[in-house]
Amino acid sequence: MRPHDDRDLKGAPPLRRPETSVLVKEALRKDANDVDALFVLAALRAQDGHPDEGLTILDRVLVIDPGYPGAWFFKEKLHRMRGETRQAETAREQGEATEA
Amino acid sequence: MTAAAELVKMKICMAGEAMVGKTSLIRRYVLEEYEDRYTATLGTKITKKSLGVAHPQDGHRVEVNLILWDIMGTPTLRDLLKEAYYHGAHGILGVADLTREETLRELDAWSRSIRTVAGSVPTYMVVNKADLEGEARMDRGTIDAFCRDRGYPWSYTSAKTGAGVEEAFEGLVRHVLSR
Numbered sequence: 684m685r686p687h688d689d690r691d692l693k694g695a696p697p698l699r700r701p702e703t704s705v706l707v708k709e710a711l712r713k714d715a716n717d718v719d720a721l722f723v724l725a726a727l728r729a730q731d732g733h734p735d736e737g738l739t740i741l742d743r744v745l746v747i748d749p750g751y752p753g754a755w756f757f758k759e760k761l762h763r764m765r766g767e768t769r770q771a772e773t774a775r776e777q778g779e780a781t782e783a
Numbered sequence: 784m785t786a787a788a789e790l791v792k793m794k795i796c797m798a799g800e801a802m803v804g805k806t807s808l809i810r811r812y813v814l815e816e817y818e819d820r821y822t823a824t825l826g827t828k829i830t831k832k833s834l835g836v837a838h839p840q841d842g843h844r845v846e847v848n849l850i851l852w853d854i855m856g857t858p859t860l861r862d863l864l865k866e867a868y869y870h871g872a873h874g875i876l877g878v879a880d881l882t883r884e885e886t887l888r889e890l891d892a893w894s895r896s897i898r899t900v901a902g903s904v905p906t907y908m909v910v911n912k913a914d915l916e917g918e919a920r921m922d923r924g925t926i927d928a929f930c931r932d933r934g935y936p937w938s939y940t941s942a943k944t945g946a947g948v949e950e951a952f953e954g955l956v957r958h959v960l961s962r
Contacts, residue, residue, distance in 0.1 A: 700801040700823050703857050710825060719826030726860050752827040752852065753867030760866050782794075782871060 703727065718748045726757070734764045750781050788835065788844040793959060794871055795849055795952075798893040799878035800886045801856035804911040807942035808878065809851050812952050817943050827868065828853040836953060839961040847956055858889070861896050869900040874959040876951070877908040877935065884920040887929055894933070905962050906935050907955035913939035913946060 704727055710720035721744045729737030738761045744751050745758070755778030762771035797805040806824050810816050813832050830851045838845050854868050875897055879887040890908065897904060908930055910921070930937040936958055940947040 700821075700856070703825075703855070703860070706823055706825050719828075722826045723855070723860070726863055730860065730863055752829050753864065753870070756870045757864060757867035760863075778870070 716747055718744050718751055721747070722751060722754060722757075725761075729761055729764070734761045737761050738765075752782075754778075755781055786843070788846040789838070790846050790848070791960070792848045793850065793873045793956065794852065795874045795876060795955065795959075796852040796869055796872045796897070797854055797878060798875050798890065798897060798906075799856055800858070800880070800883075800889050803856065803878045803880040803883075803886050804940075804942045805856060805876075805878050806853050808876070808909070808911060808940060808948060808951075809853050811942045811945055811948045813851070815945070817945070819943075824853055824855040826855065834953065834956065836956055836960070839957045845960060847960075849952070849956070858892065861893065865896045865900050869897050869904075872897070872901045872904050874955050875901075875904055875906040876955050877906055879908065879910050879921075879926075881910050881912045881939070882915050882918045882920055884925075887921055887926065891933075905955070905959045906933075907951065907958050908935040908937040909940040909947070909951045910937065911940045911942060914941040914943050 703723060707720045707724050707727065710717045711724070721740055725737040725740035725744065728740060738758065741754060741758050741761065744754050755774050759771045759774040759778060762774055797809070799805055801823065802821060806822070806828070807817060809830050810818070813830050830853065832849045832851065833846065834849065835844060835846050837843070852868065877890045877893065879890060894906065910926055926937060936954055938947050938951050938954060940951050942948060
């Protein structure tokens with residue numbers, strides 16, 4: 684088997700994408716402020732039924748990088764999940780301004 | 784005197800399952816580089832590139848500022864993050880892997896998710912890893928039928944060799960401009 688981007692160079696069976704939660708954990712172990720990992724951690728917490736925790740983590744992402752792609756629109760969604768219309772609208776406006 | 788080119792800002796989002804080569808395609812297109820080792824994308828990566836094209840309708844010159852959104856191919860987070868990813872998208876580059884037929888079928892799920900946010904956004908499809916022809920798990924007829932039914936222009940690409948990559952991104956740009 685020829686080497687390729689999803690194949691082990693020694694010819695082992697195709698690799699699988701590692702579990703996202705494992706990737707997040709590894710990235711945060713190396714750098715607790717890794718914004719990519721924090722963004723995904725926020726999504727994982729929200730998906731597990733903890734939008735409050737997701738929002739807290741997302742706010743940390745936005746402190747580190749206020750322009751993190753998609754973060755304001757995700758924040759809007761999490762606020763809507765909590766029934767917080769005004770905060771959701773504010774987050775949306777921020778998103779529109781950031782990505783204009 | 785030459786007329787000034789029209790300036791267009793275009794948000795292009797990648798779509799497709801994990802490990803189909805979304806990141807490699809952007810890397811090849813923008814940096815002309817390829818890395819054999821797979822690195823899973825975490826979060827969202829944005830890359831910018833400018834290109835000049837003739838407008839497909841009347842041929843006038845258009846300077847396009849592409850904003851390429853590389854998105855992690857994690858289906859379980861797709862619906863949760865769809866607004867974050869696809870809000871304001873002008874075009875989608877759907878990516879399938881020639882050696883895994885299910886990656887073609889799964890593009891329907893990506894498309895459904897995208898449509899709920901961005902509406903009927905122009906989509907161009909590539910079947911990547913064309914260099915692995917000997918391990919192909921779908922033929923041209925299958926791909927043709929799939930794309931014809933959905934109205935997607937499509938082409939083969941190889942991020943590894945670079946074959947078809949520039950043409951695919953430019954094909955998508957022209958597809959978006961022609962709408």
